[in-house]
Amino acid sequence: MKKKQLLKLKQLTATEEMVRMAKEDIPVQKQECSGYFYQYGMHIMAEVEEKILKVALFLTEYLSLGAAEPVYTIFVDKEKNDFIGYDHLHKKWTSAVFDRLNFTYAVFRSEKYCDDASKQCIQIYLQSDQDAEDALLSFQLNVRRQNLLKKHKILTDKWDQVMREVPKLPKKWEHWLKKSALSQNFIFYEPSRKGTTHGYCTWCEKEVPVEHPKHNQKGTCYCCRRKITYKSVKMAKKVITEEETAYLVQNCGNGLVVREFRLQLLAVMSSYKKPLFQWYERRRFVYDSNFQSTEYYYGSDQTERGYRWIQGELKNSWGVGWRYYVECVRGSVYRRNLCRLNQTMLGRTGLPEYIKGTSFVNPCEYLTQLTRQPVLEQIVKADLIQLAKEMVTTGKFVECRPSKELGKSLMVDRFRLNRLRERNGGADYLAWLRFEKEQDGFIPDTLIDWMAGHGILPKDIGFIKDRMSVQQVKNYLERQSAESGESPKDLLTIWEDYLIMAKRSQIDVGDPIIYRARELVRRHNELAQSVGNTNILRQAEELENSYPMLTQLYGELEKYEYSDKEYKIISPRRTEDILIEGEKLRHCIDRNDRYFERMNHRESYILFLRKADDERTPYYTLEIEPNGTIRQKRTLYNRQLDDIKEAEKFLQKWQKQLQRKLLQEDYELAKRSKVLRVQEMEELRKNKVRLNGNFQGKLLADVLAEDLMEVEVVEALAA
Numbered sequence: 001m002k003k004k005q006l007l008k009l010k011q012l013t014a015t016e017e018m019v020r021m022a023k024e025d026i027p028v029q030k031q032e033c034s035g036y037f038y039q040y041g042m043h044i045m046a047e048v049e050e051k052i053l054k055v056a057l058f059l060t061e062y063l064s065l066g067a068a069e070p071v072y073t074i075f076v077d078k079e080k081n082d083f084i085g086y087d088h089l090h091k092k093w094t095s096a097v098f099d100r101l102n103f104t105y106a107v108f109r110s111e112k113y114c115d116d117a118s119k120q121c122i123q124i125y126l127q128s129d130q131d132a133e134d135a136l137l138s139f140q141l142n143v144r145r146q147n148l149l150k151k152h153k154i155l156t157d158k159w160d161q162v163m164r165e166v167p168k169l170p171k172k173w174e175h176w177l178k179k180s181a182l183s184q185n186f187i188f189y190e191p192s193r194k195g196t197t198h199g200y201c202t203w204c205e206k207e208v209p210v211e212h213p214k215h216n217q218k219g220t221c222y223c224c225r226r227k228i229t230y231k232s233v234k235m236a237k238k239v240i241t242e243e244e245t246a247y248l249v250q251n252c253g254n255g256l257v258v259r260e261f262r263l264q265l266l267a268v269m270s271s272y273k274k275p276l277f278q279w280y281e282r283r284r285f286v287y288d289s290n291f292q293s294t295e296y297y298y299g300s301d302q303t304e305r306g307y308r309w310i311q312g313e314l315k316n317s318w319g320v321g322w323r324y325y326v327e328c329v330r331g332s333v334y335r336r337n338l339c340r341l342n343q344t345m346l347g348r349t350g351l352p353e354y355i356k357g358t359s360f361v362n363p364c365e366y367l368t369q370l371t372r373q374p375v376l377e378q379i380v381k382a383d384l385i386q387l388a389k390e391m392v393t394t395g396k397f398v399e400c401r402p403s404k405e406l407g408k409s410l411m412v413d414r415f416r417l418n419r420l421r422e423r424n425g426g427a428d429y430l431a432w433l434r435f436e437k438e439q440d441g442f443i444p445d446t447l448i449d450w451m452a453g454h455g456i457l458p459k460d461i462g463f464i465k466d467r468m469s470v471q472q473v474k475n476y477l478e479r480q481s482a483e484s485g486e487s488p489k490d491l492l493t494i495w496e497d498y499l500i501m502a503k504r505s506q507i508d509v510g511d512p513i514i515y516r517a518r519e520l521v522r523r524h525n526e527l528a529q530s531v532g533n534t535n536i537l538r539q540a541e542e543l544e545n546s547y548p549m550l551t552q553l554y555g556e557l558e559k560y561e562y563s564d565k566e567y568k569i570i571s572p573r574r575t576e577d578i579l580i581e582g583e584k585l586r587h588c589i590d591r592n593d594r595y596f597e598r599m600n601h602r603e604s605y606i607l608f609l610r611k612a613d614d615e616r617t618p619y620y621t622l623e624i625e626p627n628g629t630i631r632q633k634r635t636l637y638n639r640q641l642d643d644i645k646e647a648e649k650f651l652q653k654w655q656k657q658l659q660r661k662l663l664q665e666d667y668e669l670a671k672r673s674k675v676l677r678v679q680e681m682e683e684l685r686k687n688k689v690r691l692n693g694n695f696q697g698k699l700l701a702d703v704l705a706e707d708l709m710e711v712e713v714v715e716a717l718a719a
Contacts, residue, residue, distance in 0.1 A: 245331030
């Protein structure tokens with residue numbers, strides 16, 4: 001409908017009769033509702049002009065004041081099956097239907113007046129026997145629905161085009177489901193005092209001989225040799241199996257489709273020889289040539305108000321507002337078409353071989369892992385089924401290198417690849433073979449089995465591999481386990497902690513008496529009691545391995561030490577000192593590697609401000625630049641207290657005396673440090689990073705700027 005042409009049509013205006021009725025209509029208050037209501041809150045007038053139905057809506061409250069113009073005009077074109085409305089008050093068009101127009105609550109709750117001529121006009125034009133209001137609303141809703149269906153059909157046509165490419169089910173599909181995919185089978189028997197000799201097997205679908213059956217007892221059918229469960233007809237009223245899953249993989253267009261089926265058996269004891277077998281297809285995964293999948297499920301289409309195949313994820317409801325995705329589970333896979341599929345794109349996936357070597361499979365799970373780890377195809381085709389299962393079912397990542405040869409790809413040689421295949425080893429066995437190759441030795445399978453049986457991997461013995469062989473580690477762990485009662489896996493952690501504590505206590509950990517200590521647990525506990533928190537020692541060891549310049553730096557920081565009668569600045573002697581400081585003052589220095597990274601690059605250093613009469617008690621932690629510029633000064637819970645104002649006088653005195661001790665190298669480092677600090681502050685302001693807790697949402701850049709105590713002398717010297 002063209003809006004300009006509609007506005008050129010004659011505008012309907014209220015008649016004198018309508019104005020008179022409005023003025024005589026006195027609003028009254030209804031008991032059941034708050035507010036005042038007219039008898040007729042709205043007047044409706046209709047007319048047909050140039051095959052367009054014009055429906056004008058007048059509000060009684062405006063008519064009573066003498067206004068003759070409508071508030072809305074609805075234009076209807078039945079031939080084009082279209083409508084549109086014009087809001088005269090706001091001078092704008094609207095596509096809202098009649099009962100969604102912007103009227104007050106009182107207007108909708110009151111009656112609407114339409115004279116006979118207008119009512120007849122609407123009914124004849126719309127060919128409806130309903131009242132004027134209902135006829136107009138029904139037409140609008142019908143137009144809305146048809147437009148919605150047209151838009152929806154664009155989607156459904158695409159879905160249907162894909163679904164038409166899905167092949168038909170194989171012949172005897174239901175027979176395969178019943179005989180191969182259904183794993184729960186039963187023998188129903190009628191108990192007798194003379195002894196039960198026959199029962200009905202659901203797999204054989206006939207009577208079979210039985211011997212001394214018991215209700216719910218597991219057994220095997222003498223005829224089909226299937227595993228069954230005995231069910232007494234008198235003790236079980238009905239039997240319903242749990243739903244199981246089956247998959248069918250087929251070619252589909254230029255790709256393939258994985259079809260998911262659910263199946264179940266229902267037997268009522270009054271007719272147990274005719275159990276009901278139910279199955280249905282609930283989901284399809286369509287893959288393109290790049291193995292990118294699109295999911296379809298069979299469900300209710302709210303637009304079409306019927307059941308069909310819908311593109312999207314299958315979800316179930318836990319209640320109002322709670323929906324969850326239905327995960328695919330492993331199930332039986334139809335195998336009779338695998339040879340034919342192996343000649344298509346599926347042949348470069350390894351999925352047919354994987355299905356043949358595995359009882360229950362989720363093909364989608366396999367294809368997902370294949371896209372993440374392409375080496376999976378080589379692994380399956382090399383008959384390394386256990387390794388493939390771990391990759392598919394647990395998502396275990398197997399590190400590999402690009403190579404045409406699988407052995408080189410898995411970082412082992414041909415001999416070890418054959419060992420992996422013969423043992424049908426998994427990821428843990430592969431890890432030990434890689435370790436064996438790295439050590440250029442040989443580890444017997446019995447030794448690997450012992451390690452794997454206790455959950456020990458090569459990375460777990462990395463701390464001792466330079467001093468002991470795998471066999472020696474195993475022998476040592478066995479002896480210590482027998483003495484202490486600890487498991488070998490737990491002993492490894494105790495052993496590593498012990499060596500870390502010994503190393504940081506300046507004990508020679510290269511001495512066999514030390515690293516193969518007798519009564520390991522007792523020696524560990526004794527050392528832990530003398531050196532303190534083992535977690536801090538382990539963290540310090542890891543930090544120094546990550547930032548190797550730390551140990552060299554501590555000796556150079558002594559020149560930053562200074563004291564007077566009230567305060568004292570001391571430098572850390574080891575990494576543990578900084579970690580202990582952070583733990584006692586409860587700020588972030590012991591939980592943030594950023595400060596250690598800055599120290600490693602000589603961008604800033606950590607120093608401790610103490611009171612002269614109690615220098616062992618942490619007071620304030622300082623972060624300084626190489627020239628003495630103080631970036632941060634923080635005490636308990638990352639705060640600053642009022643007493644820092646007194647300490648700042650001491651800090652200024654410390655900065656001045658420090659300049660005489662510094663070298664040109666320190667000033668160059670300070671110059672670079674300032675550039676990095678300015679860049680960081682600009683970035684923080686740009687990102688508007690804020691602090692919570694004690695800082696009440698203040699900008700981090702503002703907090704750091706308040707902390708800053710620059711050294712003016714450095715600028716002159718650096719220039």
